[in-house]
Amino acid sequence: MGDRIDRIVAGVQELFHDLSVDAREERVTRYVVTELHKGRAFDDLMADPYVVSNTSEEDRARILESPETLREIEDHIAAEFQDYRRQTARGDEVVE
Numbered sequence: 001m002g003d004r005i006d007r008i009v010a011g012v013q014e015l016f017h018d019l020s021v022d023a024r025e026e027r028v029t030r031y032v033v034t035e036l037h038k039g040r041a042f043d044d045l046m047a048d049p050y051v052v053s054n055t056s057e058e059d060r061a062r063i064l065e066s067p068e069t070l071r072e073i074e075d076h077i078a079a080e081f082q083d084y085r086r087q088t089a090r091g092d093e094v095v096e
Contacts, residue, residue: 024054024055025055025059025062025063027054028050028051028054028055028059028063029063029066029068029069030068031050031051032045032051032063032069032072033068033069033072035048036069036072036073036076037072037075037076039076042064042073046060046064051063
């Protein structure tokens, strides 16, 4: 009987540990996406003390692969190109 209870307790502890890791990773992903949206560089974010202290290297790799993070990176790149196009278009008009 004791062995069975130990296995049940271990299973419940593992479940709660997995849930807490998922919740923590979700919060960090949300933080990364928010900061990317504000214009912070991705490399700076991956070295951010909040990110480093709340994730492992494996977690950070998953964050990079998350659809939300990738979408925000793509949006940031698109905005950079749009800004570049505007600047070069203005530069073409000024050239005499």
